[in-house]
Amino acid sequence: MSAATGPHTLLVIAKEPVPGRVKTRLTPPYTPQEAAVLAEAALTDTLHTALRAPARRRVLVLDGTPGPWLPHGFDVVPQVSGALDERIAAAFDVCDGGPALLVGMDTPQLTADLLSCTGPDGHDAWFGPAADGGFWALGLADPSRAGSLVGGVPMSTDRTGAVQRLRLAEAGLTVCDLPLLRDVDTAADATRVAGLCPPGSRFATALASLAEAVR
Template sequence: MSTLTNLLVIAKEPLPGRVKTRLTPPYTPAEAALIAEAALADTLRTVLAVPARRRVLVLQGRPGPWLPPGIDVVPQCAGGLDERLAAAFAGCTGPTLLVGMDTPQITPELLDPVGHFDRDAWFGPADDGGFWALGLAAPECAPPDLMRGVPMSVPETGAVQRRRLVDAGLSVRDLPRLRDVDSASDAAYVAALAPHGRFAATLRRLTPVGAR
């Protein structure tokens, strides 16, 4: 894999009641926050293993002890997720890949196609209709409306965003489809795919309400 100029992770500070609210129930808000923190920690560990000149956490909130060295932190801007994604890319030049915190099963090998720089854009679709990864070879040349106005957190989010890339004249390489961690069943599925990470270990320690 060649070296990306920028590798971004967009995330929320894992605070009870602020993250993974769809895990409550069967988990308590505090447990949901622990699950979110583990997902973020595994994602950042993968980011550190991928060749990149700059690794950045685009964070809503404050960094905590879960943040490893070697990753810069910049605050998210105000506005909807489409505005925050656009702002994250606006601060970058050169090949840039952005991933979220909801797919702790990602590996450096999964991101390998991005490093070949053989497309204008890379797109990682998610099972729920969204996307887990978005990359641009030259974000400094991207039209300003490439992400702004894309409806977020709806079943057609991914389709609309990918169509924006194509309509802008960009060649697109699709990355493998992944399952986001939104529900308790999603969490169990993803933990089984990556049983040796912190995410899976955290899930094993917690007992959902109703099974206690």
């Protein structure tokens, strides 16, 4: 990992935490409303962590409408329509040059140090694999190449990460591999991730509150 210089642009791609639209694999055991509470907590933790990471610009690429969970310090741009690979590639289009790092809203255990990895360290790309076979981070020294590097990668499968990582290598890019992280997809994931979150985590607090409510 490079020194904590940070990306020029830090992108968070996310959905508005609306019941029935987010974290549907948490139901059951959680209700759609409870799943949305957990999604909002995970997103809020991610955004506040992004504020602590060095970056010239921070952008929330949002499917939906900003709410009171959005802190100051972010530009907000809408996600384009289309498949996830198209939406991820398009997210990089808002960058105005320099390295960019994109993360999702599913890893509230993120730290500012992890988000500081993307910078002028000689790498062309940065890749963070996820335990479910996907990826939690994708960084590009040249964001304008995102369309060719991401477009057509099959998303939401257990081989998404492997295909994306291979795509970067086949393009001749030097890739910095980031630590493996677990996404919050299922209730079991939520419990494991909460145990990895920093003290004061909104996600861990929300999960504990829901557990208390059913006792």
